[in-house]
Amino acid sequence: MQKSVRDYRRGIATKIIGWKVGITMRRQIRASAVIGMTCLSLLVGCTTKDGTSAPEGIGQPVAEKPPQPVTITIHSAGVAEAEFNTRFKDALAKKLPHVTIQWLPTSGAGNTIQDYVARGEIPDIIRNIASTVHDNYLNLGLSYDLRELVKKYKYDLDRFNPLFIDSFVSMTAQNGELYGLPVSPFFSRVLYYNKDLFDKFGQPYLKDGMTWDEVYEAARKMSRVEDGVNYRGFSAFLSTFIAYNEYSLSTLDPAKDQLSGIDTWKKMFDNYIRFYQIPNNPIAANITEEQNIFKKGTVAMHADIYSPYLDLSMLKNWDMVSIPVMNGAPKKIGIFQPGYLLITKQGKHKEEAFQVIMEMLSDEVQMKDARNGFLPTVANKEMTNVLGQDSAILKSKNMKAVGYYELAAPRPSRQKGMTVVDTRTADKLLENAFIDAALGKDDVNTVLRKADDLLRQEVEKAKSKTK
Template sequence: MKRKISTTLLCGVAIIALSACGAKKEEAGGTAQTPKAPEVKKDPFTLSVFGFGSAQDNEFDQRYREVLERKYPHITFKYIPQSSGNSLAEMVARGETPDLIRTDIPNLKNNYLDLQLGSDLNALVKKNNYDLTRFNDQFIKELVEAGRTGALYGLPYPPYFPMVLTYNKGLFDKFGVAYPKDGMSWDDVYEIAKKMSRTDGANVFRGFSANIMAMLRDNPYGYPILDPSADQLFDLEKWKPLFLNFKRFYEIPGNKIEATRPAEINDAFKKGNVAMQVNQYSQYLPIPQEIDWDIVSYPSLEGAPKRMVWRGPFYWSISSTSKHKDDAFQVIMTMVSDEVQLADAKKGMLPTVASKSVQGAFAQERPDLQKKNMKALFYFQEWSPYSPKRKAGLADVPTVVQQDSMAQTFHDFASGKVDLNTGLRQLDEKLKQELAKDKSK
């Protein structure tokens, strides 16, 4: 009996020893598997997203929904397009403030900050160790300066909007005039506009049209409309040469400016009887398929710096009232990731990140654009500076109001309704009235 017990004990000791040896061997060899922590199941919730244009555009679904639902299966994404009766201000008034909001510089004050929706992302950037240097630094700096408090109110997503000259190849072929080229001056464009402004039978052909609002706001000097530190129009004398340069195009016989600003900006070139239009390069400004068009670089003023003139991108921002700020920031990081921006770039959207590989993928899936002179978008290596914003603590006017007021001033000047000095004086008075409104709030 004693012998049997001793044998059993020895066997037990041997088994323990072997087990220990085996454990040490696995530990030494690195093959032991640490038990995985059970996945924490996240409670489902709905994240509302406000932005883009109409529901018919379906842009949120096309660009983001699939990747977001795959990565965040616990989140239901409710996309809310802006529509009549469904503006952001109206939604806030109804107590239906969305979690994520599309913002931009022109509307940052009136359609985000004035609605008390501003949410500083700096703490979330730090918490997630997020690298802001992956973006074009101008996009980040301009937004912070526009916010005037040092806050970061969003992350930029594609596209941004460089200025270009678009021309109707069919009309140039029809009249035997050489196509415009990259690197032209405004004087060069003016001479071409004179040649292309003509009457052919009953048809009137215009040589030139333009988005004057964008050309004045996004000027190569970075002039602001409202003075950054004084309650007045910025340096009237500096604006005069720009107004006069653009006005001469509408003095060409047969090239009268359209009766309204929207008609000049949005409709003139689409009619097919305008030879050239200067405007932003934008996916949101489609040209009819029947027009055989191409682009060249934005013209330069004689003596001015030769720069790429641009309008910045939109930004994804978080509402101050959102109960899901951490999750919302994760969603934004996905929407502006290299993966998503690479897909955007291939479709012809200019990326907001500095990644050369993402930038190099531009229009790879757009054979129609590959036939165009897309290098015109990158012709100038130097970018124009963004315009300085109002000093903190001063009354301000929404950029969208500033730019529309200046564009209307030019339209009245080009239409012969006012002379230049009167128009600029009236613009100065308009800005002061808007400042007074802001001070009275």
């Protein structure tokens, strides 16, 4: 009986030990499986129970290779390297540290884009203005369509003011090509005035939204001679009458070989010439003198471009208001188009060049530009609301004047197949005509007819070059 009991107890103990061993083994198996599955799923440097590591390289994340250093050359006529450094250098160095920018000289003998192309030293990026893009880019065989890169980088063209994209495509494309993206600066129009002279003659300050008739009356009251000094009521940068007109009227007709819209030009000429017929307000001898006379402190009002480059520091107390409007004319501000950043088809680093352009036109860079007085090319009201706020001079001025009216569309270019005449050449003919009329050499109708004849001759000259 005792033996049976001992045998029974021994059997129970054996079973219990077996159960424990079985449980322990199952737990070890499950643990090993978990370890194995964990190593397999993570594919990283897992260690097995015995301390051995997974084979080297298996499951290790593949490190991206750092971008290779490249040098991007830029030819930017009209913009000094110092300005480029101030506006863009830090942002490019931060976002694209592998890119070195080589700024090519653009002034002096041998440094035009034609010179570089002739030497086979074609830059990666060219900055050009719309009026010369044919001569300085398209006609040199440099054109490269950006649409492929825009698509690859999913670049949002809608962020720009559509005036700048649409007008440039219309001017340059044959089949919808996009050759460039707009970069500040561009220039609109305002009316500056010398507060000290208004105080001296007891006249109320100007205000936004005035008409040219109201400004004419103010100019008439301010034009006088006192103590041997001729105080003029009004002066102007005459080129703005032509190139920045609110009608968006081209000098050369887009579809015909003649002066565009003669009746409209007559209306504009009549509006401005009357200011120079006011006693004691004669027009200066030439365009340059007329443009700069306001800075001497003897002119009450001056119609000119709004530009962060314009230096009026010699005047103690000046401000500006919106450009006046003519009766029946569009209530818009005529503009001179921005520059455009273009990539050359010969460039070896097109993607890096496009990355540079994207950074130069980023919101961060354009916001900094705007705060320093540069009008942005993107349609972002936040930027225009802070225009000039970081400028010691502009922050105290009436900056609302700059955007008081909508921007007028850029002047249309010649239609496809029509002979192109350099815009500056065509505009100069009208400027000379205006001066002749303002000086009383001929009436407005006569000077416009002469300008039309000279413009037709320019078209014939351009045609003869292509034969």
